[in-house]
Amino acid sequence: MNPLKFLNKNTAILKVFVFAASAYPALQLLYSYKTAQLGINGLETLIHTSGFTALILFIITLAITPLRRLLSYAMILIRNQYGKRLGDWNWMVKLRRMLGVFSFLYVLLHFNIFFYFEMDFDLSELQIEVQERPYILVGLSALILLFPLFLTSTDFSMRLLKKYWRRLHRLMYPVAVLIAAHYLWLTKPGVYDAYPYVLIIFLLLIFRLLDYLKIIFKREDDGLIAKR
Amino acid sequence: MIIRSSDAFNLPESEVTDEGFFRKRRQIVKAMGILPIAGLLPAPVEAVCESPLLNSDIGKANSLHQISHYNNYYEFSTNKQAVALLAKEMSLRPWTLEISGEVEKPEIIDIDNLLQQQEIVERIYRFRCVEGWSMVIPWNGIQLCKLLTRIKPTSRAKYVQFISHVDESSMIGLSLTGLDFPYMEALRLDEAMHPLTLLATGLYGKDLPAQNGAPLRLVVPWKYGFKGPKSIVKIILSEQKPETSWNKISPTEYGFYANVNPRVSHPRWSQRKENKIGELKKKKTLMFNGYEQQVAGLYRGMDLEKNF
Numbered sequence: 001m002n003p004l005k006f007l008n009k010n011t012a013i014l015k016v017f018v019f020a021a022s023a024y025p026a027l028q029l030l031y032s033y034k035t036a037q038l039g040i041n042g043l044e045t046l047i048h049t050s051g052f053t054a055l056i057l058f059i060i061t062l063a064i065t066p067l068r069r070l071l072s073y074a075m076i077l078i079r080n081q082y083g084k085r086l087g088d089w090n091w092m093v094k095l096r097r098m099l100g101v102f103s104f105l106y107v108l109l110h111f112n113i114f115f116y117f118e119m120d121f122d123l124s125e126l127q128i129e130v131q132e133r134p135y136i137l138v139g140l141s142a143l144i145l146l147f148p149l150f151l152t153s154t155d156f157s158m159r160l161l162k163k164y165w166r167r168l169h170r171l172m173y174p175v176a177v178l179i180a181a182h183y184l185w186l187t188k189p190g191v192y193d194a195y196p197y198v199l200i201i202f203l204l205l206i207f208r209l210l211d212y213l214k215i216i217f218k219r220e221d222d223g224l225i226a227k228r
Numbered sequence: 229m230i231i232r233s234s235d236a237f238n239l240p241e242s243e244v245t246d247e248g249f250f251r252k253r254r255q256i257v258k259a260m261g262i263l264p265i266a267g268l269l270p271a272p273v274e275a276v277c278e279s280p281l282l283n284s285d286i287g288k289a290n291s292l293h294q295i296s297h298y299n300n301y302y303e304f305s306t307n308k309q310a311v312a313l314l315a316k317e318m319s320l321r322p323w324t325l326e327i328s329g330e331v332e333k334p335e336i337i338d339i340d341n342l343l344q345q346q347e348i349v350e351r352i353y354r355f356r357c358v359e360g361w362s363m364v365i366p367w368n369g370i371q372l373c374k375l376l377t378r379i380k381p382t383s384r385a386k387y388v389q390f391i392s393h394v395d396e397s398s399m400i401g402l403s404l405t406g407l408d409f410p411y412m413e414a415l416r417l418d419e420a421m422h423p424l425t426l427l428a429t430g431l432y433g434k435d436l437p438a439q440n441g442a443p444l445r446l447v448v449p450w451k452y453g454f455k456g457p458k459s460i461v462k463i464i465l466s467e468q469k470p471e472t473s474w475n476k477i478s479p480t481e482y483g484f485y486a487n488v489n490p491r492v493s494h495p496r497w498s499q500r501k502e503n504k505i506g507e508l509k510k511k512k513t514l515m516f517n518g519y520e521q522q523v524a525g526l527y528r529g530m531d532l533e534k535n536f
Contacts, residue, residue, distance in 0.1 A: 040298040040309065041361060043503045043510070118501065118510045128500075132493045186496055188359075189478050190405035191306045 002082045007091045018095050022102040025053040026109065046113045054106035055179060059200055061100040062176060064092050066207045097153055104150040107143050135185035142178040145171050173208065176201050277373035280423035281522050286352055287504065290363040294505050296437045300357070301458060302407050303392075303399035304439075315438035317398035318459070323443050329465040330385035333378070339443045343429060346370040350433070351426055353449035356488045356517045360497040363505050367447055368430030373421045381417060381465050388420040389413070389470035390446055391462040407473055413457040414470040414484075415448065418526055424449055424519060427460070450519040452486045483536035487527070488517035492536040 007014060029049050032038045038045040068089040075083035082088055119125035130137045149169055151157070158165045180201045183194040297312045304314040323339040348368050356362045376388070392411040396402065402409055419425065426447040429436055436442040441458025448455050454474050464470070474482035481495060490500045490513040501510040516523050527535075 038508075040294050041503065041505055042508050044361075046508075117508055118498070118503075120509070129498060132498070133495060135496070188496060189481075190302065190407050 004082050004088055008088065011091045011094045014091060014095065015098060018098060022057060022099065025049060026106070043117050046117065047110065050106055050110035050113055054103050054110055055183065055197060057099050057103035057106060058176070058179060059197065059204070061096055061103055062172060062201070062204045064096045064099075066204060068092050101150060101153055104146045107146060111140070111143055135182050138178050138185065139182040142175050142182065145175050145178070173205060176205055277371055277377060277421075278423045280351075282351070283354075283518055286354060286518070287364050288506075289352060289366050290505055292432050292434075295363060295365055295431060296440055298505065299439045300359075300453065301439055301441075302405050303394070303401055303409060303411070305401045306405060312437070312439045314398075314400060318393075318395055318438050319398070320438060320443050323461075325444060325461065325463065327375075327379050327463045327465075329389075330382045330467060331465050332380035332382060335379055342370070342375075342444075346374060348429060349426075351424075351447075353424075353426075353447060354517050354519075355447075355449065355453060356502060356513065358452035358454055358482070358486070358494065358497065358499075360499070360502055360510075361505055362502040362513075362517075366432055367426060367428045368433060368436075369426040369428035369447065371423060372425045372427050372446070373423060375427065375463075376417075376421060376465075384467045385465040386417055387466050387469055388415050388417055389462075389464045389466060390415075390457045390460050391464065392457045393459040393461045406477055408476065410461075411457050411473050412470065413446065413455055413472050415455070416526075417465070419448065422523060422526065424522055450487055450516040450523045452488060454482065455486050485527075485532075485535050487523075487532065487536070488513060489515060489532055489536060491515075492533055 029038075029046065033042075033046070036042075068086060071089055072084060072086050075088075115121055115126060119129065130140060149171055152161060152165060152168060161168065180194075180198045184198055187194050298308050299311040299315075300306075300308055301311045301315060304311045321339070324336050325339060325342060326334075326336045328334045347370070349371060350366060350368050352364060352366045354362060355365045390413050392409075394402065394410045399409075415425070426449075428441065428445045428447045429443060431437065431440060436445060438459075441456070441460075444460045445458045446456045446460065469484065472482075472484060475484055483492075488499070493499055498510075499513060502513045503510050514520070
């Protein structure tokens with residue numbers, strides 16, 4: 001069978017793999033924590049690993065729609081039989097919710113590690129931190145904006161909210177900007193670690209803007225951007 | 229390689245200071261007895277290097293592995309754990325230290341001669357990085373005051389600048405960051421003469437590892453770590469305040485003084501707390517990194533929130 005067709009018909013297997021891969025960094029971190037193998041600066045490992053995993057999962061979530069469209073165009077270009085239709089890539093879309101939910105859970109973990117190990121769950125400490133360091137305010141805003149998206153990630157919410165569900169989930173775009181700003185702001189001068197990821201986020205947002213302005217991709221609405 | 233147990237250094241620091249130190253001090257006092265003859269000459273700095281008051285409640289020393297595998301050394305890499313490997317490529321001999329500028333006896337000293345001539349003391353100091361982490365480090369080194377007394381600063385000398393080594397062949401990070409090299413740092417002369425200020429030459433009684441700034445590295449325990457340049461090749465005394473590397477790149481973040489101060493916040497890192505390497509939870513940072521009693525006098529009358 002065509003491998004793409006196989007994926008489309010057996011998304012459940014794919015979901016198991018993606019679930020395992022998404023859960024792995026957290027389990028690895030938990031294991032290292034329990035066995036005191038977090039490295040020389042353990043707190044830094046906890047914070048960076050949780051934050052970085054959240055970032056990667058967020059980027060993948062945001063990349064699925066444009067990627068699906070790009071791939072279908074690529075298949076037309078190389079005259080491949082299967083894969084010309086957007087529907088041939090639907091298995092990617094079916095993974096998106098799980099990736100998005102995992103991304104949120106890592107953001108939540110990231111925040112809680114910071115809140116516990118750095119300020120012992122002391123709200124007044126957090127208040128000072130937010131006032132003094134804009135990147136913490138920005139990160140916290142991303143967490144707060146993602147929370148309603150997490151809560152409405154069920155089929156039931158989609159049916160209940162109808163067109164408002166899509167409108168609500170456009171919050172992904174401002175959250176993307178906040179996440180990029182958070183990473184850029186926290187790196188010190190002379191260190192360029194954040195740049196590749198910020199560039200990818202920028203491109204993913206530009207993609208949606210161009211589509212919205214109908215500059216590229218004249219195809220029918222395929223969910224690249226929430227239009228309804 | 230035999231690594232001595234850190235327990236041996238878990239003593240209060242005051243017990244580590246040996247008697248020889250005090251005997252040497254008397255010799256210097258005796259030698260300075262001839263000073264009244266030169267009484268008409270300007271005496272810009274105290275002629276005698278005092279022995280410092282050392283803290284006893286300093287905490288457990290970090291292991292040699294922790295100290296030598298978590299290093300900020302941008303000339304090699306901005307990855308703190310990659311530096312140990314990369315710095316092995318740097319050649320440490322021959323090495324000369326040039327002392328010049330506003331001094332009566334400028335010198336170019338071979339490092340091995342310097343190590344033989346000067347008394348090497350052991351000092352267990354707290355180390356606080358501006359990034360919010362800290363360690364307790366058993367250094368060996370030369371009290372900077374003794375070296376400066378030997379080369380005699382002139383009456384115009386007000387600042388001491390330190391310039392680090394640049395080795396194009398081994399330092400693969402030289403062009404990868406926004407910092408200009410050679411790395412430069414500076415102290416006010418009275419800060420440099422303070423008995424706590426050390427030119428480190430070793431760790432745990434052994435030679436300083438390259439990644440920690442071998443063969444000669446400045447240690448100023450009441451200031452953030454970036455005030456301690458590594459692998460020093462030049463010391464220049466001057467009347468004007470010299471340029472310093474991090475201050476040049478971002479003056480609002482990195483002040484000239486860079487005294488550890490939990491009340492002066494940094495845009496990226498909380499300075500109220502610190503993450504002692506080896507402990508997961510943060511703890512409170514102390515004013516002047518716990519050396520307030522010894523150094524607060526240097527800054528009397530200064531607004532430390534403006535002069536950060």
